[in-house]
Amino acid sequence: MVNDRNSFIFRSLSTLLVILVINFFLPRMMPGDPFSTTSADEVGGEIIVMTEEQHLYYVNYYGLDRPLYEQFLSYMKNLMTGNLGRSIYYKMPVSDVIMLHLPWTILIVVSATVVSTISGVVLGTLSAKNRKKGSDRIMMTGMIAFAEIPSFLLGLILLLIFSVYFRLFPLAGAVTPFAHYNGPTDQVLDILYHAFLPVLTLSLSQLTGVYLLTRNTLITVTTKDYIRTARAKGLGEKNVWIRHALRNALLPVVTRTGFMIGIMMGGVVLVENVFSYPGIGMTLRSAVVGRDYPLIQGILLVIAVSILICNLLVDKIYGKLDPRVVI
Amino acid sequence: MSLLKINNLKCHYLTDIDTVKAVDGISFEIEEREILGIVGESGSGKTTVALGIMGLLPENTAVSGEILYRNEVISSLPEPEMNRFRWKDIAIVFQNGLEVMNPVLKVGVQVTEPMIKHLDISPEKARSKCADLFRTVGLDPKWMDSYPHQLSGGMRQKVLLAMALSCDPKLLVLDEVTSALDAFTRKEIRDLLVDLQKNGYTMLVISHDITFVSSVASRIAVMYSGKVIETGPVRDILVSPLHPYTRGLVHSTPDIFVYKDLWGIPGDVPSGDEFEGCPFSPRCTQRIDICNKTSPVLVPAGEGREIACHRGGIAGLLAAKNLNFSYRLPDGEYLQAVNNVNLEVMEGEVLAIVGQTGSGKSTLAHILADVIRPECGDVLFMGGNVFGGNYGSRFNGIQIVFQDPFSSTSNRFTVLDAIKEPLYINKIGSNGDRLQMVKSALELVRLPSSDNFLRKYCGELSGGQRQRVALARAMVMEPKLLIADEITSALDVSTSANILRLLKGLQNRRGFAMIYISHDLSLTLKIADRIAVMNSGKIIEIGNSHDVMLSPSDEYTKRLVGSRIGLCCHTH
Numbered sequence: 001m002v003n004d005r006n007s008f009i010f011r012s013l014s015t016l017l018v019i020l021v022i023n024f025f026l027p028r029m030m031p032g033d034p035f036s037t038t039s040a041d042e043v044g045g046e047i048i049v050m051t052e053e054q055h056l057y058y059v060n061y062y063g064l065d066r067p068l069y070e071q072f073l074s075y076m077k078n079l080m081t082g083n084l085g086r087s088i089y090y091k092m093p094v095s096d097v098i099m100l101h102l103p104w105t106i107l108i109v110v111s112a113t114v115v116s117t118i119s120g121v122v123l124g125t126l127s128a129k130n131r132k133k134g135s136d137r138i139m140m141t142g143m144i145a146f147a148e149i150p151s152f153l154l155g156l157i158l159l160l161i162f163s164v165y166f167r168l169f170p171l172a173g174a175v176t177p178f179a180h181y182n183g184p185t186d187q188v189l190d191i192l193y194h195a196f197l198p199v200l201t202l203s204l205s206q207l208t209g210v211y212l213l214t215r216n217t218l219i220t221v222t223t224k225d226y227i228r229t230a231r232a233k234g235l236g237e238k239n240v241w242i243r244h245a246l247r248n249a250l251l252p253v254v255t256r257t258g259f260m261i262g263i264m265m266g267g268v269v270l271v272e273n274v275f276s277y278p279g280i281g282m283t284l285r286s287a288v289v290g291r292d293y294p295l296i297q298g299i300l301l302v303i304a305v306s307i308l309i310c311n312l313l314v315d316k317i318y319g320k321l322d323p324r325v326v327i
Numbered sequence: 328m329s330l331l332k333i334n335n336l337k338c339h340y341l342t343d344i345d346t347v348k349a350v351d352g353i354s355f356e357i358e359e360r361e362i363l364g365i366v367g368e369s370g371s372g373k374t375t376v377a378l379g380i381m382g383l384l385p386e387n388t389a390v391s392g393e394i395l396y397r398n399e400v401i402s403s404l405p406e407p408e409m410n411r412f413r414w415k416d417i418a419i420v421f422q423n424g425l426e427v428m429n430p431v432l433k434v435g436v437q438v439t440e441p442m443i444k445h446l447d448i449s450p451e452k453a454r455s456k457c458a459d460l461f462r463t464v465g466l467d468p469k470w471m472d473s474y475p476h477q478l479s480g481g482m483r484q485k486v487l488l489a490m491a492l493s494c495d496p497k498l499l500v501l502d503e504v505t506s507a508l509d510a511f512t513r514k515e516i517r518d519l520l521v522d523l524q525k526n527g528y529t530m531l532v533i534s535h536d537i538t539f540v541s542s543v544a545s546r547i548a549v550m551y552s553g554k555v556i557e558t559g560p561v562r563d564i565l566v567s568p569l570h571p572y573t574r575g576l577v578h579s580t581p582d583i584f585v586y587k588d589l590w591g592i593p594g595d596v597p598s599g600d601e602f603e604g605c606p607f608s609p610r611c612t613q614r615i616d617i618c619n620k621t622s623p624v625l626v627p628a629g630e631g632r633e634i635a636c637h638r639g640g641i642a643g644l645l646a647a648k649n650l651n652f653s654y655r656l657p658d659g660e661y662l663q664a665v666n667n668v669n670l671e672v673m674e675g676e677v678l679a680i681v682g683q684t685g686s687g688k689s690t691l692a693h694i695l696a697d698v699i700r701p702e703c704g705d706v707l708f709m710g711g712n713v714f715g716g717n718y719g720s721r722f723n724g725i726q727i728v729f730q731d732p733f734s735s736t737s738n739r740f741t742v743l744d745a746i747k748e749p750l751y752i753n754k755i756g757s758n759g760d761r762l763q764m765v766k767s768a769l770e771l772v773r774l775p776s777s778d779n780f781l782r783k784y785c786g787e788l789s790g791g792q793r794q795r796v797a798l799a800r801a802m803v804m805e806p807k808l809l810i811a812d813e814i815t816s817a818l819d820v821s822t823s824a825n826i827l828r829l830l831k832g833l834q835n836r837r838g839f840a841m842i843y844i845s846h847d848l849s850l851t852l853k854i855a856d857r858i859a860v861m862n863s864g865k866i867i868e869i870g871n872s873h874d875v876m877l878s879p880s881d882e883y884t885k886r887l888v889g890s891r892i893g894l895c896c897h898t899h
Contacts, residue, residue, distance in 0.1 A: 226429040229421060232381050233441040233490075234413030237406060243440075244429050251431075322431055323474040 012308060019304040020079070024072055027288075027296040034088045034291040035059060062088060064293075075297070084301070085294035089287065094298035098280060102302065104174050105272070105279030108195055109264050112202035117257055119203070120210025125246065127211070128218035140215070147208035151267045155201040155274035162197060169197050172276035198275045205267060206260050213256055217249040224248075251322050258314030262307035328398065329356040330498055330529050331380070331417075336392035336402070338375050338384055349375040351553035352392070354625075357498070362520075362530040364544030364561070366537050366576065368592075372553040373533045377502045380531070381419050382409040396498070414441045418496035422503040423484040428475040435471025438490045445494045460489040465515060481512035488519070499523070499530045505539050517542055537580050541565055546631075549573045552606035555625055559632035566871070569628060569640030571675060572607050578856060593836050605637060612675035612838025613642050644840050645672040645695065645713075645725075645808055650704035652690055652864075664690040665701065666864035672808065672840050677831070679843045679851040679872065682861035683887070688844045689730075691861070692812045695842065696727040708808070719804075720753045726801035730813040732793035736800070738786035742769075745785055746800045768799040773829060791822035798830065809834070810842045815850070827854065848888065852876050860884045 035058045059065050063074070078085060084094035123139065130136045149157075162168045170176070174194050181187040221227065222245050230244040272281030280299050287295035319325050338350040350372040357363045365373050378384050380394055382404065394402035401412055421427045428437055438460065439453035448456075458468035464485040475483060484504060491499055501520070505513040520543050524530060534540050540547060541561045549557040549570065557570040568574040575592035592610060605611070608618040617637050625635040634640050652665040664687040672678050680688050693699045695706055697713050706713040708725060718724035729735040736745050746765045750756055756764065766776040772795040774780065785793055794814060801809060811830065815823030831854045834841050845851050851858060852872060859869040860881065868881040879885045 225421065225424055225427045228378075228383055229427055230429065232383055232413060232419050232421075233444075234410035234415070235440060235444055236410060239440075239444070243432075247431055248429065324430060324476050 012312070015308065016304070020076070020301070021072075023297045023300045023304070024075060025068075026300075027291065027293045028068070030288075030291065032291050033059065033064060034062070034293065084298040087287075087292055087295040087298075089290040089292040089295065094294050097283060097295060098298055098302055101278055101280045101283045104277060105265075105268055105281060107191070108198045108202060108271075108277065108279065109261060109268055111195065111199045112206065112264060113257060113261055115199060116203040116206040116260070117210055117253065120207050121214045121246075121250065121253060123207075124211045124214025125218060125241070127215045128222070129241070131219060136215075139211075143208045143211050146204070149205075151201055151205035152270040152274050154204060155198070155271050158197050158201055159274060170194055174278050194277075198271050198277050201271050201274070202264055202267060206264065209256065209260070210253060213253055214249060217252050218245055221245050221249045251318065254318055254321060255314055258310045261310040265303045265307060328359075330359045330361075330397065331357045331531070332395040332398075333376075333380075334393045334395070336376070336379060336394060337390065338372075338379050339389045340385070341387045341389055346389075348553050349388075350379065353550070353553070353555045354392075355548055355555065355558065357529055357531060359497075359529055360524065360527055361546065362524055362532060362544045364540035364547045365531065365533045365550055366535060366540050366547060367550035368535060368576075370552075371550040373535075373550055374502055375553075376550075377419060377500050377531070377533055380417060380500055381413065382406075414491075414494045414496060415445045416496055417498045417500065418491040418494065419500040419502060420484075420487050420491045420504050422506055423480050423487055423508075425476065427487065428483065430475055432474075433472055434475055434478065434486045438471070438486065438493055441490070442493050457489070457493070460492055461486075463492070464489045464519060480507050481509065481515075484508060484512070484516065488516070492523075497529060499528050501530060501532045501534075503534050503536075504532075505534065505536055513539065537565075537576055549576065554606060554622070554635065555633075556607065556635045557633065558625070559628075559630070563630065563632060569632065569634045570607075570636055571611055571613060571641050574641060574675075574856075575610075593838075605635075612840075613638055641676075642674045643671055644674050644676075645706065645708050646670070647695060647706045648704055650691070650694055650706070651702045652687075652694060652699070653702065654690075663864050665694060668704075668864070668866055670695075670859065670866065670869075672842060675838050675840055676856045677834060677841045677843055677854055679845060679855035679858045680861055680866075681845060681848060681851055681858060681887070683846060686861040687864040688846075688861050689812055690864075692727065692810050692842065692844050696725055696810050698727065720749070722755075722805050723807045724804065725808045725810065726804050726806035727810040727812060728794075728797050728801050728814050731817050732790060732797050733817075735797050736785045736793055738784065740785050741781065742774075742783050742785065742788070742796055743781040745796055746803055749800060749804055764803050765799075768803040771802050771833060772796075772799045774799065789822075790818050791826060794818060794822075794826055795829070798826070798833075802833070805837075806839055808840045808842065810844070812844045813846070816845070816847070823850075830854075848876065860887065 035055050056065075063071060075085070082095075084098070086092065087094050087097050090097050123143075127136045127139050159171070163171045170193065174191065175187075176190055176194075179190060181190065226248075227240060227244055230240045235243070268279065269281035269284055271277070272279045273285055276282065280302065284296065284299045286292075287299060333356070334354050335352050336350055336354070337348070337352050340347040340349055353372075353376065355363065365376065367373050375384070379390065379402070382401070384390060390402060392402070393400050396412060396416060401409065404412075428434060435454065435457055438457045439450065442448055442453040442456060443450060446453075454471070457471060461468045461471060466482060466485045466489065470478065470482065470486075475486075478486065484507075488504070505516055508516065517539060520530065520532070524543070530543075532540050532544055537547075541564075544561055546558065547561050547564045548555045549564070549572065551572050557564065557568070557573050559569075564573060565577060568577050572592065579592065603621060604617075604619040605614070605622050608614045611618065615637065621637075623635040623637045625633045628634045628640065647668060647670040650665050650668040650670075651663070653661040653663050656662055666687070668691060670678075670691075680691065682688050690699070694701050695713070697706075697716070697719060700714060708716065708718055711718075713725070719726065740748070743762070743765055746768055747761050750761045750764060755761070765781070769776040769780075774792065774795050785796060788796065794817075798814075814830070815826055818826060827850060830841075833839075843851065843855060855872040857870060858872045858875040859866050860875065860879075860883065861867070862883045868875055868879065868884045875884065876888060879888055
């Protein structure tokens with residue numbers, strides 16, 4: 001047991017180290033540096049053109065002219081003390097920038113996970129119960145066709161239909177700008193209103209996976225002997241399906257949910273940009289455009305760590321759900 | 328009133344490719360407090376019957392006929408209606424498999440679950456009842472809180488039994504409950520079942536383990552290919568099976584014939600639904616024309632037995648009545664070598680005749696083979712008289728293989744000539760056909776059929792090879808009855824073991840009957856179904872080989888058995 005735990009910690013730490021190395025070197029392999037950007041990203045922003053002197057000054061100021069390994073070591077040293085560095089673009093600590101935007105991302109990722117898992121399980125169960133009947137066939141074909149649409153394209157279509165054409169939902173942002181709320185309920189509603197389309201897009205992109213997994217696992221599980229035993233006991237269809245079939249079929253779905261959060265952390269970058277949603281995905285984009293190395297590193301690190309944490313959690317939960325697994 | 332009655336039940340699995348007739352028109356009844364056993368090989372449809380009774384057949388099953396529980400038809404009830412009967416009236420004990428219980432629920436929960444549902448009791452009460460049940464089946468209640476994968480196979484089987492008993496059902500269906508268990512646990516379960524029956528349970532015990540079934544059941548139904556082919560009281564079925572299949576099953580059971588080598592029933596169940604005849608006919612040694620055309624129905628055979636066989640069960644092949652034969656000695660006295668012998672040989676059976684030298688065994692064999700004529704008495708073979716019947720010179724007749732291969736095959740004959748001889752004498756086939764027949768006979772006895780070997784002279788062969796040539800000469804006539812007269816006594820131990828296994832293998836595969844004459848008791852015990860003991864020209868004891876050898880009733884047999892020389896380390 002102790003050995004297992006140690007090796008688990010060792011594995012996590014070495015994974016983290018690899019991620020840190022990649023995080024550090026990848027942004028620096030892009031052409032240009034934080035000070036060679038000459039265009040402002042936002043419309044109407046000031047266009048700053050630096051002189052050669054100014055450029056060198058800034059490069060020197062941020063220590064970017066030092067050898068790479070020295071920069072890496074100092075990055076690691078700072079990281080040990082919890083210091084992620086300062087954002088060049090935002091001119092504030094990276095951790096502050098991330099704390100400002102991360103909650104929005106967490107909001108839509110978690111909501112999308114909950115929505116897609118629940119609806120996927122429900123639809124998968126319905127499909128499995130009506131296996132080989134018309135409703136199952138239609139649902140299955142539809143879902144598979146649907147899964148082929150990339151999430152950003154889906155987001156664009158939803159945005160065009162619901163926000164541009166029907167004007168049902170906002171085009172951008174997480175809250176109505178300059179709004180005055182009459183109490184917290186209003187505020188929550190406004191946040192949900194803005195989050196609706198991004199969450200919907202993310203959920204839809206994950207729905208098919210959950211649906212297919214639930215349906216197929218359920219179909220496999222219902223051929224198991226213990227389902228026959230449960231039926232023989234005369235427990236009633238509802239009991240058989242929920243207590244015996246679904247309880248077992250959900251085990252792989254739980255595992256999948258963990259991976260799903262990881263996949264969504266990647267997908268959310270695109271979706272946030274489509275909806276101009278102020279999460280870390282949008283921030284990452286502007287950081288990349290501005291070659292804001294410390295910020296890129298910080299955000300990628302947060303994404304990587306959250307994926308690691310999710311996998312860890314899934315393992316723990318699985319151990320609780322399936323007595324055959326010892327963690 | 329019978330508790331459960333099954334009327335012409337048919338369960339056909341419809342697949343995309345074909346229809347599998349798992350159960351094809353069976354009927355039986357179970358009286359209250361009775362234990363009925365169903366035996367049969369895997370694939371005979373036993374489990375389908377069990378699932379049919381529980382209403383658990385898969386959706387692609389076409390079910391016809393009816394199942395009545397206390398005169399109420401339960402075979403066509405919709406699911407919710409069927410749930411009224413399940414567990415409260417009829418419960419099933421499945422074979423313990425790793426996945427027969429829900430892997431993520433504690434076993435205690437799975438046992439209490441039906442009680443809470445059907446008996447309307449509180450979870451606490453159900454739990455305490457569950458603990459009682461665990462004690463009943465011989466399990467410590469502490470195991471209630473473990474998961475199925477934490478239990479051994481035997482413990483799981485006990486939990487399944489406790490689960491089935493939880494709602495006090497009237498009828499217990501037990502499907503292969505001991506198949507995967509060790510001997511000790513198997514005995515425990517058996518004792519438990521016997522106790523339960525005393526407490527008023529009615530049971531249907533389904534298993535391929537005929538020993539287990541016969542130790543608990545009072546009546547047995549033998550299933551084959553979805554049909555019941557024989558039913559009757561346990562003792563009768565075991566001692567004198569009527570159907571050739573039942574005999575095969577009994578003979579394949581090591582617990583019944585402890586010392587005999589195991590020989591399964593050769594062949595397989597016919598597949599495909601086109602076949603109209605008796606499903607056992609491809610494997611049957613006594614089939615006649617009608618067997619391939621129509622399927623026999625179950626008819627009463629007296630003494631509470633029923634059988635489905637066109638020939639009315641295992642048919643007699645040879646019957647000898649009042650045989651007498653004397654040799655005239657040089658001093659003018661007569662020696663009664665065969666004294667009023669009556670004998671019957673059934674289809675496909677191995678009858679051993681044992682006795683000391685000079686007891687008249689060989690003389691009897693020679694009379695049966697029509698080598699010598701008796702003073703009086705008759706021998707009937709398949710209804711015809713052996714004397715003058717020329718059964719030795721016909722196909723499917725009687726052939727004899729003698730003790731000494733060196734005198735029974737001529738030194739100056741080539742292998743080909745020796746084996747071809749009966750065909751030549753009886754003018755059977757053209758020369759080409761004969762060569763072919765000789766070659767296949769050689770293959771049967773595991774000798775090379777190369778031209779080189781065929782040209783060898785018998786004098787060049789070893790004793791074992793020559794006895795095989797003699798055997799091949801008999802086999803070339805495809806006998807229905809083979810008389811083997813001390814065929815291994817002239818051979819060394821290893822060669823005789825090889826010959827014997829070969830002979831028994833041939834007999835098992837080709838299905839001929841055999842009279843095996845020997846003075847070697849240990850060998851006979853390995854191959855014989857029945858043993859006749861001869862002394863001074865009389866048959867003094869005849870019966871099931873293990874009964875005769877292990878518990879002889881006649882004084883002479885006792886002495887004969889007792890005279891075996893044991894190895895120094897054995898005490899007999």
